[in-house]
Amino acid sequence: MSKGKRINWRLWSGMILTAFLFFVAIFGPAMAPYDDDYEEKIVYVQTDQGSELKAAPFPPSSKHWFGTDKYGHDLLTLLLHGAKYTVFTAIIVALGRLIIGGAAGFFGGMHRAEKVKGKNQFGVLGAFPAFLIVYFVMLGMNINSSLSPWQLTVFQAALMTAVGIPGVYSVIQSKTIELRKKLFVTAASSLGGGTSHLIWKHLFPHLKGNLIALFVNEIIATLALIGQLGIFNLFLGGTIKQFVPVIYFSKTHEWAGLVGQMRGFVFNAQWILFFPLCAFILAILSFYLLSRGLELRERAAMHKFPHI
């Protein structure tokens, strides 16, 4: 088993990047070079012909590492301030989905008759895009809301947890149904083990690897959901809408929301879109590497080989 001794670089780089994300999320606002409401609309630049007036957006420079947006907000500052909303919401939502959906899935799988296995009870909800449900709930209350960013974030997080539970439930349930046929479960059951004993002592340890991988995947799914809503101007933590002309701002500068807010800068001043996009992809990449690393570590034990 020389392969097993090789360093699992995916797991390590995933852990390092995730640790970095946590660091940014916690200490980001303290490290930010400017306040989050700082605006630099115009500057005087000394050139050969004397001083020249320049207006935002400013491209990346030593003064603004990631440049500024159209209104002179420093992009690095916005990203550092928004990180906590992105990272913690995604993790808490994924955790909620896993705990509620997982517990229901274990019990559902243990009590379910085997014949109906594979049928999806949540067919209707499953076929309906989750983002539509969240979209219509948030549409009336998210834009120019009187609720505070925290209230809106908590509300939307609860909603995103709820729409994700059926998916987790059916995964855990089908795995439980598969596992409970194994001999060790039958043995434990015939020795008098009750349902919760079987789940805690036999099924849960067996599925721990799957659960962790599922957790990381749910984080990524949550990030995607937040981002899709952001594309339609429903930013996590509230949207500020200005009317003439119609412009949407994110209250929290949450990363997926920034991507949605800046989505128009494809043709010019691309750095405005590019840096939030990079930050968001970095978040997804770190969780993805983590999940792959965990998956490979788990899979090393059971292996089948093809004949041709």
Added chain:
Amino acid sequence: MKLLFTLCSIIILIFILAALPMTLHDDSRSTKDNEFRFTPRAGLEAVKDYFIGLKSGETFHYRQGSDREPSFFRDIGSYLMSSYFYLVVSGLIAVVVSLIIGAWQAKSKQEWAKDMLGFLGVIPDFILVLLLQLAVVSVYQSTGIHVAKVASSSTDNPAILLPIITLSVIPVIYLIRTLSEQTFEVLTEDYILTAKSKGISRLSIYIQHVFRNIIPSLKADLHKIAAIMMGNLFIVEYLYNTRGVTGLMFIEGDYQYNLIVNGLLTLVILYLFFYWSMRLFVFGLERIFAYE
């Protein structure tokens, strides 16, 4: 019977969902009272008006701009066709490509290929769209070559390549994963060993035994694929500005309950059309690979 039940519950869900923005309301800028309000009455009114308006046909008119009230049925046919076109073309590409790559990838021990595929698979649709758009623009700005249209500028000039790439990439990744797992399972079966020991060529084994055994799992995945693609359709049509059914839902201006409900109901019809078209295609595949 089950289909009917599912359809009914989806329709009820649509009526309720579309009424939510009026039921849960908080918009301090437009109503002046700064508080969160829960008004089920407003939602119920909207549902009632929808059914009352059915008789006079008012339900099927919507506001466009400040003074026009076109009929819903005037344009919906072309919207439906446009959305259907993107979905079916991307769906067919997705199935064919993933069958080929899935079979080829099943035995691959190259973890980096799986890394790449997996990462592409977790990238959300809107990130993919924005990256593609940025790439096309930067290629154009640095070399002057116009690779593809970044977004539709008008109805006669629709973006085709990028929307189809985006719509097919996501199901392709999903299908490659499940199909290559399935192919792997099939390849470990004893009948493959038997066929191999009989001296049957690799290609024949794939055509006669492997493909016909993974088609059922493809069939089982069709609903999931269709659902994923319908979800992506919202983002794709919005960001590429193609004229489709989902575009009706994001018209600037006041919230129009009737329009949203009609749009969502049209999407259900689109889903059914799309699903059955894909089903027909898989049926064709069965005739090729799994005939008796």
